[in-house]
Amino acid sequence: MIIGFILNGDDVSARVEPGDRLVDVLREQFRLIGAKAGCYAGRCGSCTILLDSRAVPSCMVPAFAARNTEIITIEGFSQTVDYLDIERGFQRAGIETCGYCTAAKVLTAHALLDKNPDPDDEAIRAALSGIQCRCNEPSGLVAAVREAAVARQRRIYGR
Amino acid sequence: MAGESVFIPETLAEFFTTSARLPDALIFAGGTDILRTQAGRMIVFPRNVISIREIDEISEASRTERYLDLGAAMTIAEVADLGEKVVPPVLYETLKLFAVPGIRNLATVGGNLLCTERRMDLFVPLSILDARVEVRRATGSRWIPLSRLVAPDGRIGIDKGEIVAHIRIPSDLFELNLARKVGSHHYPDPATGVFCCCAKTSKGILSDFRLAFAGERYFRSRDIENVINGKNLPLTDRDVETVLDAYREELAEDLGPTLRQQFVNLTGWALSYLTEKGYE
Ligand code: FES
Numbered sequence: 001m002i003i004g005f006i007l008n009g010d011d012v013s014a015r016v017e018p019g020d021r022l023v024d025v026l027r028e029q030f031r032l033i034g035a036k037a038g039c040y041a042g043r044c045g046s047c048t049i050l051l052d053s054r055a056v057p058s059c060m061v062p063a064f065a066a067r068n069t070e071i072i073t074i075e076g077f078s079q080t081v082d083y084l085d086i087e088r089g090f091q092r093a094g095i096e097t098c099g100y101c102t103a104a105k106v107l108t109a110h111a112l113l114d115k116n117p118d119p120d121d122e123a124i125r126a127a128l129s130g131i132q133c134r135c136n137e138p139s140g141l142v143a144a145v146r147e148a149a150v151a152r153q154r155r156i157y158g159r
Numbered sequence: 160m161a162g163e164s165v166f167i168p169e170t171l172a173e174f175f176t177t178s179a180r181l182p183d184a185l186i187f188a189g190g191t192d193i194l195r196t197q198a199g200r201m202i203v204f205p206r207n208v209i210s211i212r213e214i215d216e217i218s219e220a221s222r223t224e225r226y227l228d229l230g231a232a233m234t235i236a237e238v239a240d241l242g243e244k245v246v247p248p249v250l251y252e253t254l255k256l257f258a259v260p261g262i263r264n265l266a267t268v269g270g271n272l273l274c275t276e277r278r279m280d281l282f283v284p285l286s287i288l289d290a291r292v293e294v295r296r297a298t299g300s301r302w303i304p305l306s307r308l309v310a311p312d313g314r315i316g317i318d319k320g321e322i323v324a325h326i327r328i329p330s331d332l333f334e335l336n337l338a339r340k341v342g343s344h345h346y347p348d349p350a351t352g353v354f355c356c357c358a359k360t361s362k363g364i365l366s367d368f369r370l371a372f373a374g375e376r377y378f379r380s381r382d383i384e385n386v387i388n389g390k391n392l393p394l395t396d397r398d399v400e401t402v403l404d405a406y407r408e409e410l411a412e413d414l415g416p417t418l419r420q421q422f423v424n425l426t427g428w429a430l431s432y433l434t435e436k437g438y439e
Pocket residue numbers: 036037038039040041042043044045046047048057058059060
């Protein structure tokens with residue numbers, strides 16, 4: 001079947017099979033390889049994208065379910081001003097990244113700050129709980145998101 | 160995968176037309192329960208799939224003074240977003256324990272309730288809140304208690320051509336609202352279970368005590384609840400022991416030893432809120 005959706009701001013269409021997973025369609029048909037296909041079972045979070053502004057594991061979405069939705073991948077998000085806040089926060093907290101779960105961490109942090117501009121540590125931990133990152137301690141990631149929240153508040157409110 | 164077809168109705172009327180033509184089609188909502196058990200590259204679906212994700216009539220919540228109606232195709236995150244002032248506290252607490260956030264953004268209320276292998280997270284709070292379920296068919300609708308939606312042996316209480324449309328939760332106020340999850344918080348396994356308890360008091364008396372637990376088995380005993388209902392507050396140690404003994408006995412065959420002990424511990428914890436120590 002052919003489905004239409006918005007991908008990183010553009011109207012696109014894709015020919016998909018019922019059994020296709022969204023992560024594979026994004027990677028193979030659109031060459032958007034920032035979302036990684038890891039466990040294919042919703043466990044590692046490495047395939048995270050924003051689907052209608054919510055961070056979801058794209059391996060858990062059949063491609064047909066993307067019809068009429070708006071999808072943002074890390075490639076699209078990294079072109080936005082919102083991305084700069086997250087990048088700054090991660091840099092300030094000294095987050096090292098091998099790249100495997102970068103999309104997941106960045107998009108999840110953004111989705112959280114979008115809903116809750118000043119999250120406490122518990123909310124940050126909960127938001128990141130679906131991402132299995134082997135390169136960073138959870139406490140470092142919490143600090144990074146806190147820094148990103150500060151960077152965003154500064155940019156928006158000048159404080 | 161050749162030969163599989165996906166249909167995506169946008170209204171209930173379209174859904175009923177399609178499902179009349181394809182009575183054996185798989186009804187697809189969030190799909191998390193289907194996909195989490197398939198770690199292969201391609202998802203294996205039956206021949207025909209009807210996706211209900213685009214049907215607005217069952218994707219929204221509404222509220223009156225007497226109840227809150229949840230659309231069955233609402234995601235767990237969408238229900239949580241209604242906020243703790245709207246969602247009954249025991250349900251709200253359970254939503255926070257549900258899987259990981261990314262899955263909450265996909266899993267739906269109806270899909271979670273209709274899981275046949277095990278009673279999933281939402282079944283417990285919704286059952287003690289006495290929720291009812293609207294089952295729609297092409298010619299009308301009927302309301303059934305949640306307990307009739309999925310029988311203990313996993314049989315689904317809706318017929319072909321019917322769909323779960325809404326879940327209606329009465330607007331009851333409980334003073335005590337507790338929810339806990341045991342086993343893996345993130346992914347269901349045999350040791351995972353959800354425990355919920357809520358209670359009302361009136362003039363120093365425990366007037367309405369409800370408690371349920373579910374994992375691979377669902378357990379609620381109105382008989383035991385009635386043993387404690389009507390007791391003066393705070394409860395005495397003897398009251399608590401009587402109830403715990405009753406649960407121990409009743410559960411002897413129902414749950415394995417570990418889950419049974421966890422259930423009894425959680426019940427003791429919940430009851431402690433109603434004793435002198437926890438009540439004041
Ligand atoms: S590949 Fe999607 S969560 Fe692991």
